Amino acid sequence: MLAADLFLFARSVRERAPLVHCLTNLVVTNFTANVLLALGAAPAMVVAREEVSEFAPMANAVSVNLGTLDLPQSRAIRAAVDAANTANTPWILDPVAVGPLSFRTEFALDLLDARPAVIRGNASEIISLSGGVSSGRGVDSTALAETALDAAQLLALKTGAVVAVTGATDYVTDGRRTVALSNGSVLMTRVTGVGCALSATVAAFVGIAQAEDFRAATVAAVAYSSIAGELAARDAALPGSFAVAYLDKLASLDENAFAATLVHRDIPAA
Amino acid sequence: MLAADLFLFARSVRERAPLVHCLTNLVVTNFTANVLLALGAAPAMVVAREEVSEFAPMANAVSVNLGTLDLPQSRAIRAAVDAANTANTPWILDPVAVGPLSFRTEFALDLLDARPAVIRGNASEIISLSGGVSSGRGVDSTALAETALDAAQLLALKTGAVVAVTGATDYVTDGRRTVALSNGSVLMTRVTGVGCALSATVAAFVGIAQAEDFRAATVAAVAYSSIAGELAARDAALPGSFAVAYLDKLASLDENAFAATLVHRDIPAA
């Protein structure tokens, strides 16, 4: 993929301001909304079961994150996902901490039948979702993204979703074609919600794309976010100021800096 | 209105630290609390139906925001509003995304009978509340504040509330006397919760005012916030650093800078 083609997705988000309906966790609502606003997208966090079926079809994409799942939210998510599917609105699944916790793991496995357009998680989460046993202890991944590559390809083939496994290296696959991306900064793991907001970013990018471009849109979202993080880390070496610099960079990253920083390669099919 | 008179409200907030009971949405709780603390007010986010009736009467004002309304919260809001009215505590309504969503729209219309002291919203929301049909798609207003001026005056006369419509130009009216304010920065729309926190700011300003001064207190709150945003935008051109600069400016804006920046005019009655 060419940097110029990937950057087109970011430009389109800025121009078209896709409405992203987020059903996300209580820790990252604010940061996720600010990330989407920095990108030029329009976040909306409608949460009630009474409202999500009405709202999801108005959105360009729906972003589902299981970080602080409880029973009422699980019902709202199911209603939102069903309404999104009826309206042909793409939805993204972020299976936070799936694996060690039974309630959310069963719920996430059920959701796979509802045809997510993209699944984004860390290695532990993707291994768990694909049916493997991971060593995760919650939100942080104790497995390397590399070890999840087979699981990601399997999960993509089984569900028809694009699957993104993020870590020091990020992988995006539709089960046949896989891209590895090597941008980013370790500081992105020292600010809460960077990963969760990336899932909402994928939703924004997918929200302005055609279905046949969902894989490229996901690669673009991961690349854009990682490059913004990498460049922000050059200006801010500590987590408080990094979070501020990251939002600033998301709002201002231009095509030249994007192209000059991007490091990615195609992974040959196994 | 004179700048010196408007600034008196801000000074009084700093000196008296009004307790503002916020029933607000999940995205903006933190930012709203930080805005109130920057102003010198004391935020408190008591949420449970079991507690709000006990707490609202202790507060100087109650701020109600419907951004992530669900059924349990609607019951808590109703209980808080009723307790506030019994205690003669003023309460403020921020009807986020009212119009396109039935559940919250019906609830907001019901709440109008409970005599809010001030209603603050964008143009779409105010048009919807006053009985018109707007083009809003959620949290962002797709109607200009200008088009909502008639609706705002009608809503004020119908409910007895002061109504503030905010946008590039802000309008504050009691149905007869209307003020237009022209300060602010487009960056205020690139940080989530600036509008929601403004409603809580109105609550703080109203919380230290007499009932006959609620209109002036609302004008002061809108002016103070917009001027802080305008001045912060001179120091910080991107949304991450703007949010930080905005809080700093809210905490430090002095009367001279306020008076030198204020742009407002009375709108003649129709």
Add this chain to the structure above:
Amino acid sequence: MLAADLFLFARSVRERAPLVHCLTNLVVTNFTANVLLALGAAPAMVVAREEVSEFAPMANAVSVNLGTLDLPQSRAIRAAVDAANTANTPWILDPVAVGPLSFRTEFALDLLDARPAVIRGNASEIISLSGGVSSGRGVDSTALAETALDAAQLLALKTGAVVAVTGATDYVTDGRRTVALSNGSVLMTRVTGVGCALSATVAAFVGIAQAEDFRAATVAAVAYSSIAGELAARDAALPGSFAVAYLDKLASLDENAFAATLVHRDIPAA
């Protein structure tokens, strides 16, 4: 206590990255997670009754904060605390606004039977918990920490918990031995969640300590946080930029600066 011994706890948090299960209020989830990440700990905000019993035993410590308590959360907290006790995982109680509000006050008094390892609150809260009548009006303390010292010692003896009363001067006691700490900055009261995040910080420090060191770990957590705040306030005099500088300082404070800034003394037994 020697500064070098206290700093060892902070170093151990950085090296061992304790998993802290937070059941906290809706206002401070994000800031609390960012404080823990800045310290090198691993935050996780699992909230559902369906999940907390499974998750609490995986954590190194559980942090309970009553700031936005409601009935569903009270059930989740009870389940988490029981599971923590069964697994011999220490848990920390932050009794936000206990005293003026009946629902949470009764719940907090019930929780005292569940053997918290540490209780951290302001003077009003600690006086209320120990059975006295305080003058608190909610989240801000209207009583001086000094006046709560007797109450804190009594509460510690009654519950077996270490008790920390924080204010301009902070006190940490196990009922017999008491330390006073005099670091910090008034700016720590101008950013929401600094106190709540301190309770989670205590959880992180206790999470890497032996039971006989819980008092020293609590002193270390209070000292580390207050010194970070004091040093951050030298760089940033306004609340928006202070919050950023505070996170940066939590992530970078070294032993020399810690030792050079620490002001503490033992309080003789009464």
